[in-house]
Amino acid sequence: MSEAASEELAVEESLQTFIETLHNSKTYQQFVDANKQLNADEEARSLLETYQQKQQELDTDDFDSSILGELQELKTKVSNNVTIQEYQAAREEFIALVEQTNDVISEQIRQEFAQSLGGGCC
Template identity: 75%
Template sequence: MSEAVSETTAVEESLQTFIETLRDSATYQQFVDANEQLEADEEAKSLLEAYQEKQQELQADEFDSSIMSELQELQSEVSNNDTIQQHRAAQEELAALLEETNDVISEQIRQEFAQSLGGGCC
């Protein structure tokens, strides 16, 4: 076996271990649970959909105070919805964990790890 293949295999094994560790973490499990709760909560999903539609409506049209008022009311309802807030908190905690992981990897390799190198079409 060549040295390059051996190195690639070692990296892939380490990556698999990292993925399994992440999946087993309390932070990830809280996110999965919060996501499942959000998917099961039709009221919360409808509220988010209405909020997103109202945001798009506001962006597509010239400023309309009635749309802004409706958006503010929906924002208040979103802020008061426990399912949505639990999902957002879990999502923020997972993002913080992944950001911290990125920082550690970047420090170890002495360059930005999750950096866009450009050149893509999208």
């Protein structure tokens, strides 16, 4: 086995260990559980869908104060929904964990790890 292939294998093994550790972390498990609860809560899902639809209406239509009023009312309901609150909190904690991981990797390799290099094909 070449040295490059050996290095790639070592990186792959370390990556798998990292993925397993992240998957088994309390933060990730709380996010998964909160996501399941949100998906099982028809009222919360419906509330979020309605809120997103009203946001889109406000973005696409001329200014309509009635839509703005409805949106404010829905925002209050979304903010007061326990299932949505728990999901958002778990999501924010998981995002923070991933961002911290990115920061540590970036520091170790001395360049931004998770950055878009732009472009694409053609």
